[in-house]
Amino acid sequence: MNEHAPQRDSEAAAVELIAVRAENPGPMTLAGTNSYVLRDGDQVWVVDPGPKDPEHLAELLMTCGTDARPQGVLVTHRHLDHTAGAATLARQLSARSGLEVPLRAADQSAVPGSRPLPATLEGDHGTVGHVIHLPGHTSDSVGVLVAGGRMLSGDTLLGGSSTVIVPDDGGSLTEYLQSLAILRAMAVDGRIGSVHPGHGPVYDSPLDVLEALEQAIAHRRDRIEQVRRARTAGVLTMERLLRVVYGAELPEQLRDAARWNLRATLDHLAEGH
Numbered sequence: 001m002n003e004h005a006p007q008r009d010s011e012a013a014a015v016e017l018i019a020v021r022a023e024n025p026g027p028m029t030l031a032g033t034n035s036y037v038l039r040d041g042d043q044v045w046v047v048d049p050g051p052k053d054p055e056h057l058a059e060l061l062m063t064c065g066t067d068a069r070p071q072g073v074l075v076t077h078r079h080l081d082h083t084a085g086a087a088t089l090a091r092q093l094s095a096r097s098g099l100e101v102p103l104r105a106a107d108q109s110a111v112p113g114s115r116p117l118p119a120t121l122e123g124d125h126g127t128v129g130h131v132i133h134l135p136g137h138t139s140d141s142v143g144v145l146v147a148g149g150r151m152l153s154g155d156t157l158l159g160g161s162s163t164v165i166v167p168d169d170g171g172s173l174t175e176y177l178q179s180l181a182i183l184r185a186m187a188v189d190g191r192i193g194s195v196h197p198g199h200g201p202v203y204d205s206p207l208d209v210l211e212a213l214e215q216a217i218a219h220r221r222d223r224i225e226q227v228r229r230a231r232t233a234g235v236l237t238m239e240r241l242l243r244v245v246y247g248a249e250l251p252e253q254l255r256d257a258a259r260w261n262l263r264a265t266l267d268h269l270a271e272g273h
């Protein structure tokens, strides 16, 4: 917490949260990447600019507004469906406002041109958001808890679908389960009232959020148990495990994601869980 930031308490000082969906639908991106604009008076932040699609970036620029004072472009993790347009958008916002607009990411080596994420986003009227580290999907995944209990969850919790753990990007099922536990504890505490995911629809009540988290945790626990039982029964190779655990009807375009999740599950078991 920044002790010097003024407390935000009046309705008039509410931070506006605007979602802009990119037209990049697919098996991993669902209906497309959700980009978010946070507005506090004339100060704006953009979270996950999404793909480098000129129309999408133009829509984000318009949403920020011509009179805006852009404070930064943030990404929730390294994947291109969240970051590819980030540097371009930061430049465009900078050119229009005459301000320096930093690109910020948890892992600078994974996002060229970025600087570290701040712990909090501070506006003229108080704290606009807190950055919460939520590794698991990738090692650099974060959420942004926007004032008013609105959690931008990136790909840690998706709307209406389960995410993929990507071991090649430092993803870890052990860390993912810890991140889900952090989110659940925050939700139980009343700190999260809604979740705005990187893909898919919003969970717009505390109960929906808690149910989604419980479901995500139960889903992983089920998978871990299935893999454990299959291995005990003598199913040892990746391809055989894939068939036994996911079934023969697994669509081709989800096969890679299933392989990554399976590898993450095997790593989790190998850690002694």
Ligand SMILES: [Zn+2]
Residues within 6 Å of the ligand: 028, 029, 033, 079, 081, 082, 155, 198, 199
């Ligand atoms: Zn994504």
